[in-house]
Amino acid sequence: MSGSVRVVPPELHTAIASRLRAVGQRYTTNRRTLVDVLLGAGQPLGIPEILGAGERLAQSSVYRNLAVLEQAGAVHRIVTGDFARYELAEDLTDDHHHHLVCSVCGDVSDFTAPAALETSLTKVMAKVADETGFAPDRHRLDLLGTCTRCA
Amino acid sequence: MSGSVRVVPPELHTAIASRLRAVGQRYTTNRRTLVDVLLGAGQPLGIPEILGAGERLAQSSVYRNLAVLEQAGAVHRIVTGDFARYELAEDLTDDHHHHLVCSVCGDVSDFTAPAALETSLTKVMAKVADETGFAPDRHRLDLLGTCTRCA
């Protein structure tokens, strides 16, 4: 839906392979397939959608491989409603963004926030770290509401 | 932990009763008990914690009533890790805040963001609504990282 620019796949695969190696994991065919499916979607996908992508993947392997990919920092797991959704880690796609979560159908789509807001957020993270001792890695900003279809 | 000021319980209960009525639900004893437990916690609670609050509540009723309360907009459901946590809707407690989510232990605590940031967020919501057609109700900002205990 967003048609945004993304990193060229070759580079992407290399980057992922390297992250996997860093946690002692291989970049297998199934894992590459998963990455391709997620890349092609341009939107966070749930397991049913991934399985339905016509790629002959075993459900258990999908779960297992997504866990491995997440641990390697290659994908992010988004839990919002009844089940989890997955998307490529944004630092891999050079596409930092946030989520529009529909409270009605549970659908999740992406949107990009103004740079100024991101800057403020970064400052807030530093401030919080300083004041509370909590060590923030990243932030997550979601807008909850009603999507066009469910309006 | 935050010791922040909250709305006086009497008012709170009235407000909740009214929201429940708006969706055709009653404010029963169990529901009131749930609200009290959440109010007393000052932090999002999971079902085990709610059940352990020494209030003799049936697990199924807790789930059912939290669902009702959420539908009435009296509590918010926070899904982050393996299970959900609940807290009073912030517009009831006049205590708009955000979450510090520990990636290690899953614990969730609250923090308040600078007013300037909230203002920016509100503007962004308006902008998104205008540009995408998505109708945002509220925003959710979480900082993910490592809490003091897990550091």
Place this chain on the structure above:
DNA sequence: CTCAGTGCAAAGGATTTGCATGCCG
């Protein structure tokens, strides 16, 4: 040959639901 990855089926755990009972309106 060895060890990690895969698939299938069964297990697990949080959450939901069916049904009989109790209580409020």
Place this chain on the structure above:
DNA sequence: CGGCATGCAAATCCTTTGCACTGAG
């Protein structure tokens, strides 16, 4: 009285795990 809320137990649903098999190094 009548209908909704409650509790208990059984059922569901997403997710994880056990185990035997396959494939890459």
